Amino acid sequence: MRVFISTKEREKFINKIFLKISVKKAADFCNLSERTIRDWRKGKFSISLKSLEILCKKTKVAFPKNVEIKNDYWYVAQGSSAGGIAVFKKYGRVGGTPKYRKKKWYEWWEREGKYKPNIITKYKSITKPRYSQNLAEFVGIMLGDGCISKNQISITLHKYDDKDYGKFVVTLIRKLFNVYVGVYNRKKELTTNYYISRTKLVCFCVDNLGLKQGNKIKQQVDIPNWIKEKKLYSVACLRGLIDTDGCIFTHRYKVNNKIYNYKKISFTSYSKPLLYSVAYIFRDIGLKPRFTRNGKEVRIDSQKDVKKYFADVNSHNPKHLKRYKK
Numbered sequence: 001m002r003v004f005i006s007t008k009e010r011e012k013f014i015n016k017i018f019l020k021i022s023v024k025k026a027a028d029f030c031n032l033s034e035r036t037i038r039d040w041r042k043g044k045f046s047i048s049l050k051s052l053e054i055l056c057k058k059t060k061v062a063f064p065k066n067v068e069i070k071n072d073y074w075y076v077a078q079g080s081s082a083g084g085i086a087v088f089k090k091y092g093r094v095g096g097t098p099k100y101r102k103k104k105w106y107e108w109w110e111r112e113g114k115y116k117p118n119i120i121t122k123y124k125s126i127t128k129p130r131y132s133q134n135l136a137e138f139v140g141i142m143l144g145d146g147c148i149s150k151n152q153i154s155i156t157l158h159k160y161d162d163k164d165y166g167k168f169v170v171t172l173i174r175k176l177f178n179v180y181v182g183v184y185n186r187k188k189e190l191t192t193n194y195y196i197s198r199t200k201l202v203c204f205c206v207d208n209l210g211l212k213q214g215n216k217i218k219q220q221v222d223i224p225n226w227i228k229e230k231k232l233y234s235v236a237c238l239r240g241l242i243d244t245d246g247c248i249f250t251h252r253y254k255v256n257n258k259i260y261n262y263k264k265i266s267f268t269s270y271s272k273p274l275l276y277s278v279a280y281i282f283r284d285i286g287l288k289p290r291f292t293r294n295g296k297e298v299r300i301d302s303q304k305d306v307k308k309y310f311a312d313v314n315s316h317n318p319k320h321l322k323r324y325k326k
Contacts, residue, residue: 001048001049001069001070001071002046002047002048002049002069002070002071003046003047003048003049003052003064003067003068003069004046004067004068004069004070005047005064005066005067006066007043009064009065009066009067010064012064013061014040014041016059016061017059017061018041020059020060020061021058021059023037023038023041026055029054029055029058030051030054030055032051046070049069123198123199123200124198124200125200126177126179126198126200126201127176127177127178127179128177128204128208129176129177131226131230131233132233133232133233133235133236134172134175134176134236135176135209136227136232136233136234136236136237136240137172137237137239137240137316138172138173138176138240139209139210139211139223139224139227139237139240140223140236140237140238140239140240140241140243140244141155141169141172141240141241141243141244142155142205142211142240143211143216143221143223143237143240143241143245143274144240144241144243144245144246145157145244145245146211146244147216148202148205148206148211148212148213148214149202149213149214150199150202150213151197151198151199151202152195152198152202153195153196153198153201153202153205154193154195154196155169155193155194155195155244156191156192156193156194157169157191157192157194157244158192159185159186159189159191160190161319162317162319164317164318164319165243165316165317165318165319166183166192166194168316168317169181169194170194173194173196177196177198177201177204179196179198179201180196181194181195181196182195182196182197209224210224210225211224216271217270217271219271220272220273220274221271221273221274222273222274222277223237223274223277223278223281228277231284231285234281234284235281235285235312235313237281238278238281238282238313239313239314239315239316241278242265242267242313242315242320243315243316243317243320245267245268245269246265246266246267246320247265247266247268248263248264248265248266248320248323248324249263249264249266249323250262250264251263251264251301262301262303263303263306263323263324264299264300264301264306265299265300266297266298266299266300267297267298267299268296268297269296270296272295275291275296275297275298278298279291279298282300285308285309285312285313286308286312287300287302287305287308288300288301288302288305306324310324
């Protein structure tokens with residue numbers, strides 16, 4: 001049941017209530033939101049009879065006089081009548097069987113509906129960039145921590161360690177494709193998802209860049225040929241791969257009671273073609289890569305080579321730069 005009070009009586013009654021309790025307290029008593037209580041105060045909505053009785057009981061304020069009490073659905077008859085009149089004026093009839101409505105809809109669809117632009121189903125546009133070092137680095141990022149589904153691409157990074165690198169990734173994607181990048185922090189995981197829901201971008205990544213949808217390991221992905229064929233692109237792609245799936249670590253060991261510390265670079269992948277391509281690029285820029293015994297990791301062990309890597313390739317991931325310089 002709903003209670004309708006005149007403006008003057010409502011203001012008088014509500015002021016008495018809030019002299020004794022706060023809006024928050026009133027909301028708690030009535031099991032409602034504070035916004036609903038404020039709307040009652042403004043006269044935006046009618047007040048429920050049950051809530052009014054609770055407030056009167058809790059505050060010992062007398063029930064307001066000269067009120068009108070109506071059923072919860074008092075407006076249904078009035079609203080349905082108005083709706084029926086509006087429909088009759090527009091179509092010359094009210095109601096009709098589902099079969100008839102479906103028939104008329106198909107007639108409309110064949111006549112004009114399918115030719116009209118649909119802003120809901122229409123593919124959103126993207127900028128299609130030319131091959132470049134930035135685009136090659138994006139491909140490296142996707143091969144490392146990226147994923148492509150039917151209508152979306154996403155990149156998953158560590159929530160805290162890669163927070164600053166995530167900002168670089170967002171800026172790079174916006175610069176390349178002129179699209180919105182969504183950011184979603186997984187509450188129960190230490191990861192952040194950076195995603196773009198654009199079918200045209202998915203098609204561009206697959207058809208123009210040589211990336212693949214679905215599981216990268218099952219498909220044994222590799223660096224696309226347009227990147228391999230140009231050294232500048234290969235270096236940029238390598239940077240994206242190391243910044244995502246690579247690691248800068250300190251190798252410590254002890255000889256004759258003396259401790260030695262050396263920085264090393266590691267890249268791990270369960271895709272053999274990708275692993276071999278990374279090793280090839282390392283060699284091409286003058287480094288000496290080494291495969292580990294399990295065959296799933298390639299490393300740069302020499303301190304001279306590690307220094308050369310950061311001089312020639314560098315990194316856009318602050319995490320790697322800090323570990324290298326520390």
